[in-house]
Amino acid sequence: MAQTTPAGEEQAIALLRACAGLLFSNGQTTERTVVSVSRLATHLGLTVSVGARWGEVALRFALPEGGERLEIVPATPAGVEMHKVTETLRIMDGVRDGRLDLSNALAQLQAVAHLPPVSLLRFASLAGAGAAALAVIFGTTDSMILLLVFASAFAGACLRRGLAHRFANPLPQPLGAALLAGLVAVAAAHLMPAASVSMIALCPCMVLVPGPHLLNGALDLSRLRLPLAIERLSYAGLLVLLITVGLITGLYMGGQSIPLGSGGVSVPLGVDVGAAGIAIAAYGTFFSMPWRMLPIPMAVGMGGHALHWAVLAMGGGAASSSFVACLFVGAAVTPISNRLHTPFAAFAFASVVSLIPGSYVFRMADALIGLTNGGSDASPQLLTAAVMDGTTAIAVMIAMAFGLILPKMLIEEFTAFGAPETA
Numbered sequence: 001m002a003q004t005t006p007a008g009e010e011q012a013i014a015l016l017r018a019c020a021g022l023l024f025s026n027g028q029t030t031e032r033t034v035v036s037v038s039r040l041a042t043h044l045g046l047t048v049s050v051g052a053r054w055g056e057v058a059l060r061f062a063l064p065e066g067g068e069r070l071e072i073v074p075a076t077p078a079g080v081e082m083h084k085v086t087e088t089l090r091i092m093d094g095v096r097d098g099r100l101d102l103s104n105a106l107a108q109l110q111a112v113a114h115l116p117p118v119s120l121l122r123f124a125s126l127a128g129a130g131a132a133a134l135a136v137i138f139g140t141t142d143s144m145i146l147l148l149v150f151a152s153a154f155a156g157a158c159l160r161r162g163l164a165h166r167f168a169n170p171l172p173q174p175l176g177a178a179l180l181a182g183l184v185a186v187a188a189a190h191l192m193p194a195a196s197v198s199m200i201a202l203c204p205c206m207v208l209v210p211g212p213h214l215l216n217g218a219l220d221l222s223r224l225r226l227p228l229a230i231e232r233l234s235y236a237g238l239l240v241l242l243i244t245v246g247l248i249t250g251l252y253m254g255g256q257s258i259p260l261g262s263g264g265v266s267v268p269l270g271v272d273v274g275a276a277g278i279a280i281a282a283y284g285t286f287f288s289m290p291w292r293m294l295p296i297p298m299a300v301g302m303g304g305h306a307l308h309w310a311v312l313a314m315g316g317g318a319a320s321s322s323f324v325a326c327l328f329v330g331a332a333v334t335p336i337s338n339r340l341h342t343p344f345a346a347f348a349f350a351s352v353v354s355l356i357p358g359s360y361v362f363r364m365a366d367a368l369i370g371l372t373n374g375g376s377d378a379s380p381q382l383l384t385a386a387v388m389d390g391t392t393a394i395a396v397m398i399a400m401a402f403g404l405i406l407p408k409m410l411i412e413e414f415t416a417f418g419a420p421e422t423a
Contacts, residue, residue, distance in 0.1 A: 008102065009046070011102040011103065011106065012041075012044040012045075012046060012102060013046070013059075013061065013069075013071060014106060015040075015044075015095070015102055015105055015106055015109070016037055016040060016041055016044075016046070016048065016059060016071075017059065017071055017073050018106065018109040018110075018113075019036070019037055019040065019088055019091075019092055019109065020033065020037045020050065020057045020059060020073050020075070021057060021073045021074070021075040022084055022085070022088045022109065022112060022113060023036060023037070023085060023088055023089075024052055024057050024073075024075045024077055025075045025076060025077060025078075025079055026079050026080065026081040026082075026084040026085050026088075026343070027077070027079060027080035027081065027082065027085060027212055027216070027287065027343040027345060027346045028085045028343045029216055029219050029343065029344050029345055030052050030216070030219070030220050030223070030225060030228060031219065031223055031412075032338075032343075032344070033050070033052065033057070034050040034052070036089060036092060037050050037059070038050060039096070040092050040095065040096060041061075043095070043096045044095075046061055046062075047061065047062040048060065048061050048062070049062075052075075052077075052225075052228055053227060053228055053231065054076065054077065054228065054231035054232070054235070055074065055075070055076050056072050056073060056074055056075060057072075057073040057075050058070065058071070058072055058073075059071040059072075059073065077213075077216070077232065078170055078213075078235065080212045080213075080286070080287045080288075080343065080345075080346050081115070081117065081287070081288045082284075082287045082288050082289045082290075082293075082342050082343055082346050082347075083115060083288045083289070083290055084112055084113070084115055084288070085341065085342065085343050086290075086340070086341045086342055087108075087112045087115070088109065088112055089341035090341060091105050091108050091109055091112070092105075093341075117288050118285055118288050120157075120158065120161050122285055123157050123161065123285060123286070124154045124155075124157035124158050124161075125154065126281060126282040126285040126286075127153045127154060127156065127157035127204075127207055127282060127285075127286070128149075128150035128151065128152075128153045128154035128157070129150065129278050129281070129282055130153070130207050130278060130279045130281070130282025130283065130353075131149045131150065131152070131153035131203040131204045131206070131207050131282075132146045132147075132149045132150045132153070132203070132278075133275040133276070133277075133278035133279040133282070133354075134203045134206055134207070134275070134279055134354055135149045135199045135203045136267065136271060136275040137267065137272055137275045137276060137279070137354050138199060138203075138359075139266065139267050140199050142196070144192070145192070145196050145199055145200060148184065148188050148200050149199060149200055149203045149204060151184070152180065152181050152184040152185075152200060152204040153181075153203070153204040153207055155180060155184075156176075156177035156178075156180050156181055156204050156208075157177070159173075159176050159177055159180055160173040160174075160176070160177050163176055171238070171239070171242060174208045174210075174239050174242050174243045174246065175242040175243070175245065175246040176246065177204070177205075177208055177243075177246070178204075178205050178208060178242070178243040178244070178245070178246030178247040178250070179246035179247070179249055179250045180204075180246075180250065181200075181201055181204035181205050181246075181247055181250065182201055182246065182247045182248065182249060182250015182251040182253070182254075182256075183250040183253065183254070184200060184201075184204070184250075185197045185200040185201035185250070185251060185254075185256065186250065186251060186253065186254025186255075186256050187254070188200050189254065189256050197251075197256055197258070198258055201247060201250075201251060201256075201258060201362075202247075202258070202359045202362055202363075205243050205246075205247050205362060206356065206359060207282065207283075207286075208239075208243050209239075209240065209243070209356050210235075210236045210239045210240065211283075211345075211349035211352075211353060211356055212287070212343070212345040212346045212349050213232055213233075213235055213236035213239070213345075214232075214233065214236045214397070214401075215345040215348060215349050215401065215404060215405075216232050216345045217229050217230075217231075217232030217233035217236060218233075218401040218404075218405060219344075219345065219405055219408075220232060221233075222405050222409065240361060243362075244361065244362055244365045247362055248362075248365055248366055248369060251366070252369070257366050257369075257370060258362060258363050258366040266312070269306065269309050269310075272305060272306075272309050273302045273305050273306050273309070274302075275354075276301055276302055276305035276354045277298045277301070277302045279353050279354045280294075280297050280298045280301040280302070280350050280351055280353060280354075281294050281298055282353075283349065283350040283353045284297055284298075284350045287343075287346040287350060289342075289346070289350070293340065293342065296336060296340075296347075297333070297347055297350045297351045300328075300329055300332045300333055300336070300351045301329065301350065301351030301352060301353070301354075303328060303329075303332070304325040304326065304328045304329040304332075304351060304352060305325060305354065305355075307321075307324050307325045307328055308321045308322065308324065308325035308355060309321075311324050311325075318357070318392055318395070318396050319392075319395040319396050319398070319399040320399070322352075322355045322396050322399045322400050322403065323399035323400070323402065323403045324403070325352060325355060325403070326348075326352055326355070326399070326400045326402075326403025326404045327403040327404075327406065327407060329348055329351045329352050329403070329404060330348060330403055330404040330405065330406065330407035330408050331407035331411070333347050333348045333351060333404075333408075334407060334408045334411045334412065335411065335415075338412075344408060348404050348408075352400060352404070355396070355400060356396075356397075356400070357392060357393040357396040357397060360389040360390070360392050360393035360396070361389070361390075361393050363385065363389045364385075364386045364389035364390040364393065367382045367383075367385045367386035367389065368382075368386050370382050371383055371386065
């Protein structure tokens, strides 16, 4: 354990503040943030209790003469920047190993805080490729539909980056991109069969679903961090609501809606797994994952998708097949993410992105709006469709959350990954 002088103690506290803020703000799970900061504090000869809520991390340092010192670190967990988390943990390891002194570590952390996201070209291109890959998974083979899906998602990604530079608030980004996807689908409906509207509208919106926030919220819920879990899930729910509002608004502006029962068709195993790999690469890009790391979630996710396809082929349902796939992914990703210093939620979600039931949520919302607009003359099929789509979405999300979280908690409970470090 390193001992700090009074001057060194101030540097050590500044270092811990910077580390906690970077980890919490950029997608690291709350549990790993707490463990990592606590271990570094112990190495520096400090005793700290770490608490987190939406908007801040609280560091309570025990003073040698008694009492405590409270440090509040402003930090909003709305971002998912894997390269920042990886670099922060690398610097923390350097301090613990003696390769970095406190001054150099603080300087490097300041540089990490200003790391840019991936380039616009990579971001937009992979957004288009990922949306098109999802369309393939749902059974689309028409090259014109795939091209329109790609173009819609590409343009939506460019719009998101533009809105991010214009507004500090992240909420306009999914709303604007989803509205654009709806308008593109409306324009396509004048040139193509009505059945094509579904994929052109849904797939660009599915790449907007905030999976890491849903997963981190579920992890906090499992650790009984109830206020933070509610805050994370509320934020994720708000993003999903804005995506839904944007999509439905765009469609209804052109007098279109999502056809009932437009859930896609089965595709061959090789096509399914290959397309899943492209979608995983897209989500890794959204989370600023370095190129060298992309093959890992792609391999894990493609294996999970093969299991998902096999369970469906044997007659399993959407929830059971998703559970099996996520169980495999959770067991594989947990030790890998801990070893490579990457956020579990981003790594895991990228691996199972194509299983997220976003299309069910959007179709449910569309059916409910149609039911409301129809009044007493509305078709009973709308209510049936809304209930079935909503129930399926909830069942799949619960199955995915349990599948990903259960192996993570068991592995970290019974291995060195979750064991406290001795001084």
